[in-house]
Amino acid sequence: MSEPTEFSFDADSEAKITMILARYPEGKQASAVIPLLYLVQKQMGRLTGSAWLPRVAMDVVADRLGMAPIRVYEVATFYLMFNTKPIGRYHLQVCGTTPCWLRGSDDVLRACKDAGALKGYGDSSADGLFTLTEVECLGGCVNAPVLQVDDDYYEDLDYARTVALIEALKRGERPPIGSSIGRQTSAPEGGPMVLTGAEN
Amino acid sequence: MTKLFVDGVEVEVPAGSSVLQACEVAGREIPRFCYHERLSVAGNCRMCLVEVEKAPKPVASCAYPVAEGMKVFTDTPMVRNARRNVMEFLLINHPLDCPICDQGGECDLQDQAVAYGKDGSRFLEQKRAVKDKYVGPLIKTIMNRCIHCTRCIRFATEVAGVPELGATGRGENMEVGTYVEKALTTELAGNLIDLCPVGALTSRPYAFVSRPWELRKTDSVDVLDAVGAAIRIDTRGPEVLRILPRTNEDVNEEWLGDRSRFSFDGLKRKRLDRPWIRRDGKLVAASWPEAFAAIAEKLKPLSGDRIGAVAGDLVDAESVVALKDLMAGLGSENLDCRQDGAALDASRREFYVFGSGIAGIDDADALVIIGSNPRTEAPVLNARIRKRWLAGKFPVGFVGPAGIDLTYPVTALGEGPSAIADAAAILKDAKHPMVLVGRGALARPDGAAVAAAAWALLRGAEGLRADWNGFCVLHQFGGQVGALDLGFVPGPQGRSLGGMLGGGVDALWLLGADGFDPALIGPETFVIYQGHHGDRAASRADVILPGAAYTEKEATYVNTEGRVQRGRAAVAPPGEAREDWRILRAFSAVLGTPLPYDTIEAVRARMAAVNPVFGSGFLTAACSDPAGPAGDPAALGDAPFVPPIPVYWQADCISRASATMAECARVIPPAMAAE
Ligand code: SF4
Ligand code: FES
Ligand code: FES
Numbered sequence: 001m002s003e004p005t006e007f008s009f010d011a012d013s014e015a016k017i018t019m020i021l022a023r024y025p026e027g028k029q030a031s032a033v034i035p036l037l038y039l040v041q042k043q044m045g046r047l048t049g050s051a052w053l054p055r056v057a058m059d060v061v062a063d064r065l066g067m068a069p070i071r072v073y074e075v076a077t078f079y080l081m082f083n084t085k086p087i088g089r090y091h092l093q094v095c096g097t098t099p100c101w102l103r104g105s106d107d108v109l110r111a112c113k114d115a116g117a118l119k120g121y122g123d124s125s126a127d128g129l130f131t132l133t134e135v136e137c138l139g140g141c142v143n144a145p146v147l148q149v150d151d152d153y154y155e156d157l158d159y160a161r162t163v164a165l166i167e168a169l170k171r172g173e174r175p176p177i178g179s180s181i182g183r184q185t186s187a188p189e190g191g192p193m194v195l196t197g198a199e200n
Numbered sequence: 201m202t203k204l205f206v207d208g209v210e211v212e213v214p215a216g217s218s219v220l221q222a223c224e225v226a227g228r229e230i231p232r233f234c235y236h237e238r239l240s241v242a243g244n245c246r247m248c249l250v251e252v253e254k255a256p257k258p259v260a261s262c263a264y265p266v267a268e269g270m271k272v273f274t275d276t277p278m279v280r281n282a283r284r285n286v287m288e289f290l291l292i293n294h295p296l297d298c299p300i301c302d303q304g305g306e307c308d309l310q311d312q313a314v315a316y317g318k319d320g321s322r323f324l325e326q327k328r329a330v331k332d333k334y335v336g337p338l339i340k341t342i343m344n345r346c347i348h349c350t351r352c353i354r355f356a357t358e359v360a361g362v363p364e365l366g367a368t369g370r371g372e373n374m375e376v377g378t379y380v381e382k383a384l385t386t387e388l389a390g391n392l393i394d395l396c397p398v399g400a401l402t403s404r405p406y407a408f409v410s411r412p413w414e415l416r417k418t419d420s421v422d423v424l425d426a427v428g429a430a431i432r433i434d435t436r437g438p439e440v441l442r443i444l445p446r447t448n449e450d451v452n453e454e455w456l457g458d459r460s461r462f463s464f465d466g467l468k469r470k471r472l473d474r475p476w477i478r479r480d481g482k483l484v485a486a487s488w489p490e491a492f493a494a495i496a497e498k499l500k501p502l503s504g505d506r507i508g509a510v511a512g513d514l515v516d517a518e519s520v521v522a523l524k525d526l527m528a529g530l531g532s533e534n535l536d537c538r539q540d541g542a543a544l545d546a547s548r549r550e551f552y553v554f555g556s557g558i559a560g561i562d563d564a565d566a567l568v569i570i571g572s573n574p575r576t577e578a579p580v581l582n583a584r585i586r587k588r589w590l591a592g593k594f595p596v597g598f599v600g601p602a603g604i605d606l607t608y609p610v611t612a613l614g615e616g617p618s619a620i621a622d623a624a625a626i627l628k629d630a631k632h633p634m635v636l637v638g639r640g641a642l643a644r645p646d647g648a649a650v651a652a653a654a655w656a657l658l659r660g661a662e663g664l665r666a667d668w669n670g671f672c673v674l675h676q677f678g679g680q681v682g683a684l685d686l687g688f689v690p691g692p693q694g695r696s697l698g699g700m701l702g703g704g705v706d707a708l709w710l711l712g713a714d715g716f717d718p719a720l721i722g723p724e725t726f727v728i729y730q731g732h733h734g735d736r737a738a739s740r741a742d743v744i745l746p747g748a749a750y751t752e753k754e755a756t757y758v759n760t761e762g763r764v765q766r767g768r769a770a771v772a773p774p775g776e777a778r779e780d781w782r783i784l785r786a787f788s789a790v791l792g793t794p795l796p797y798d799t800i801e802a803v804r805a806r807m808a809a810v811n812p813v814f815g816s817g818f819l820t821a822a823c824s825d826p827a828g829p830a831g832d833p834a835a836l837g838d839a840p841f842v843p844p845i846p847v848y849w850q851a852d853c854i855s856r857a858s859a860t861m862a863e864c865a866r867v868i869p870p871a872m873a874a875e
Pocket of ligand 2: 095096098099100101136137140144145146
């Protein structure tokens with residue numbers, strides 16, 4: 001997919017923009033640049049299956065907020081969560097930071113490559129379904145290793161469960177998010193260990 | 201005021217100053233890359249580290265405010281060590297390619313590396329590589345060398361008012377550029393080259409041309425717009441290799457417009473380097489005596505009122521006074537220096553100069569612009585208006601074509617002169633109201649009325665006082681005011697340019713006059729063209745006398761505010777071309793009535809006799825008499841104003857001959873296209 005020549009917000013996004021802009025005092029609309037870029041990315045995902053920021057869309061945001069376009073490009077390129085190039089329908093973001101790595105992120109990565117037909121970080125699969133990215137600590141280390149798919153965390157993964165997850169995605173399913181071994185939030189593995197009533 | 205000690209020396213600086221400024225007051229030089237006194241403070245290069253008593257770490261002096269009794273040390277082992285380490289970090293990703301870098305010899309990084317650099321590197325990893333960026337035809341980028349000081353970004357955003365440069369990506373991946381690879385839409389791009397402390401932004405036309413120590417430097421003034429910016433002409437042998445601005449706080453601060461900086465390659469092309477005479481309809485090469493004889497033969501039988509003379513836009517005052525005296529000797533009063541037909545009333549200086557002075561813009565508190573686009577007519581002056589606007593509380597009203605982006609917001613009052621009356625509201629509460637009238641606004645049938653209406657507007661706002669004169673005429677070229685000061689306008693019985701065209705005179709002497717369509721000259725009129733470029737008018741000439749361009753003569757120019765300045769000869773005129781006043785002096789001898797001056801000092805004494813301002817230098821035009829210029833303010837027409845310089849890059853015979861300017865005109869969209 002190359003740079004489109006046009007972009008406009010759809011009704012869904014417009015409704016959200018009204019809410020977002022209301023948060024900022026008059027004259028400080030530029031503060032809304034990050035939420036608006038995020039909206040663009042969501043809308044692109046919704047309408048084209050690839051959640052990214054085309055340049056025209058950044059220009060539209062600049063225009064809407066009264067900013068110079070370069071100021072928007074600066075923000076968009078600063079944050080790695082904004083994709084300035086087209087990506088696959090599912091954005092597989094493997095956490096490779098130390099806790100996840102110690103807990104087997106290499107297996108998660110391998111599973112992504114195998115099941116998603118991806119060559120490595122930065123690659124997108126030929127069918128347009130997946131893009132693989134390495135990210136730094138997602139803040140979910142208790143349940144390491146973690147794989148972020150778009151905005152959702154899948155935790156406590158190993159090779160097999162990652163493959164299963166990707167196969168499910170291919171079928172268009174979205175498995176329940178969170179721990180893949182049934183851990184409750186970040187409680188100890190295997191269920192509660194205190195206040196079980198067994199203490200006394 | 202705050203008192204503090206710098207290396208034990210007590211200094212007093214205004215409260216809120218930075219430590220770096222205090223160090224400068226104390227005479228300590230602080231190394232720096234990102235700090236620049238005309239830009240906002242970024243504090244990102246860390247080269248300016250100093251030690252402050254009780255501060256646990258070295259502090260970046262450019263971004264650290266002074267405090268009462270503070271003790272600053274600028275040269276302790278800790279400071280030196282800290283700066284050395286900063287330098288080591290800066291050089292980690294720098295390519296160290298000084299031998300092939302055009303900044304070599306005048307590079308801040310090179311200089312400071314001599315003081316703070318190590319003799320070897322401890323960095324064994326790969327250096328990062330950054331793609332070069334396209335930012336336009338004037339600037340060559342080698343982005344590996346960029347040290348991310350962000351001066352260029354701040355200049356474009358703050359001074360030039362074109363927020364098109366930025367830093368994209370972050371950390372190791374940060375890159376400076378436009379992101380979209382486009383030419384910057386500014387007339388001030390060349391200043392980025394001066395600002396960049398390393399060789400990341402260098403001059404594209406000057407790439408690999410020369411080393412700074414090979415150049416001969418001549419201080420002069422610019423004439424390609426009416427600001428009269430201070431410039432330095434760098435030459436090697438007979439060639440001008442580059443033109444740089446010098447600092448003159450009252451005029452150009454330290455900036456220079458791109459046409460003034462880059463059009464000098466036009467000085468080498470289409471030059472008139474020998475006399476020519478038209479024989480049987482064809483121009484043939486001739487010698488000086490032949491050319492003079494041909495003119496003398498033609499002029500002698502004519503009565504004075506059948507001879508006319510027109511001075512162009514880039515002419516020096518010396519040649520104007522010589523031509524005026526020559527014409528007086530021939531009995532002609534048909535003189536005009538207003539090729540555009542501008543209805544400039546030359547009877548009083550207040551009517552045709554930038555009354556407040558350029559520096560006066562800083563004091564103005566409301567502005568109305570009438571029929572001018574200062575951005576293309578005088579970009580440096582426009583940047584000063586923008587600077588005033590940035591300082592706050594500065595309403596600007598604009599009478600002129602819609603859709604012009606001046607880099608600051610304006611209240612559009614209307615496109616034609618009828619809107620001038622509405623401008624009173626803008627000036628209502630101002631103590632220092634300013635009305636900027638473009639010369640182009642006067643070059644129309646109702647020009648005199650426009651001048652009178654503008655004057656009346658300002659008088660209504662009490663902007664014409666002994667302590668403040670806000671009537672500001674913005675001229676377009678460096679020779680225009682000087683010619684008016686010398687009274688190069690029709691005498692009581694004389695004809696103006698319009699009267700001389702279409703056969704109004706039998707012989708017409710054009711001194712560098714390229715600004716009007718030569719087809720308007722009557723077919724029988726004998727035309728003498730004296731000038732340096734084979735531009736429009738030369739092709740119509742019957743005799744061509746090759747003159748000198750502004751880089752080739754000792755000459756006097758008066759800028760739009762009436763400041764008398766001297767230009768200096770950096771190179772010799774090409775071929776047989778000569779300084780213009782000498783040509784006129786020599787010709788007068790052929791006529792048998794030699795002009796009474798043989799030296800430039802004598803010419804200048806004559807100029808001072810014609811108008812004392814040439815003796816006294818700079819006179820501010822305080823307004824003592826509120827009576828306005830000739831013209832009936834009620835006679836305004838309703839034609840909308842049109843921009844007099846449609847293409848900034850190609851406005852005079854030098855820039856029209858320049859390949860660099862042609863490239864700019866091709867790729868840079870006109871500034872008036874509203875975004
Ligand atoms: S290009 Fe030059 S001025 Fe711009 S950030 Fe880099 S070093 Fe600084
Ligand atoms: S290290 Fe992977 S979530 Fe923190
Ligand atoms: S000059 Fe102070 S941090 Fe750059």
